[in-house]
Amino acid sequence: MNEKVSKAFDRLAIAYEQSVDHSSGHNAFYERPAMMKLLPEEMSGMAVLDAGCAAGWYTSQFVERGAQVTAIDLSPEMVAACRRRVGDKANVLVCELGKTLPFEDESFDLIVSSLTLHYVEDWGTVFRELRRVLKPGGALQFSVHHPFMVFRQYDRTDYFARELLTDVWNKKETGPVEVTFYHKSMMDIVNATTEYFTLDQMIEPQPAKEYRELPGAGDWYKRWYERLMTNPWFLIIKARK
Template identity: 55%
Template structure:
């Protein structure tokens, strides 16, 4: 399944590099503003890991706030897109979130993972590594699909199961199969608190610009959340 996920995002890399930043309201005017609001405006002297960097939008933003940034993605094409965006200003590697991470203990002040963890089947290894490489009192900030959203993609409607879903994305005239794992809210929360202390749980709301651009979608999102954001603190 990892290879299918890698292949899907290799195929999606061109869209992420050239159109998502300007055309996807769900990224531009929903998830990204809510995530960035949870980070300091000034990240100077701070070490940040962009865990699942895609085409590097977050990597670029962290650099703009003064951080020293490491970025990683499972897709080689996404890694190359990030390198084209930020050059040598960040350390960008092709790495799997579900494996051992080649970073020293207590390396990072923040680990930020945008819409990436639902592509990982088992979070325990990932969170164990995140806890190891986060500094004491460092923060993990991540976003995933909201359980109330992705249950509608489940054929079995088995809410409490951690379930493999094959979604279908239409990009640039082609349909791409994108596998991911859906989880219940209690599973998400319990996995996090095994390793961290939860600081905030956020259900992001669309911006006013989203409302102006797509009022029908805005109304739907105000009734049924699309994403879930968790901010958690390292207990060490």
């Protein structure tokens, strides 16, 4: 399964590098603002792990805020795109979440994982490693598909079933790409997190009006604003060791 996910995102890397930052409203105008709002404005002296870095948007943000950043991704093509974005300003590696990470115990002050964990079936193995490399008192912040969205959008009949689902993303740079992910209930998400971390906050983000004026945002807001104000698409969890 990890090989299938890796190959899909190898194909999608060019789209993430060239267009997602401004053409994917769910990323640019919805998930990213909500995630960044929860993170420190000043990160000087902080060691940060970007766990599932894709083409490096978050990596670049952390670098700009002064952090010492390590970024990892399963996809070699995404890692290459991230390296092109940040150069030698961050340590960017191909790593698989759920495997032993090549970092010493208690290496990071903050771990951020954006829209990555729903591609992983067993969160226990992931969280065990993330806890190991996180410093005492350090924070883990991640975003995933909201289980309510998956239940409705993919017309499921059993909300509680842990299912492997398939979607097809049709990007102009790639054509159709089949992407697989796992549905977990809110109960499973919270319980998996609190087995290894202390829950700080759980956020069901709504789009912020102030981003309506950003380049490319107008059409997306017209289509999605009202819907996302009443139907959450993503879920953000902030927890501590």
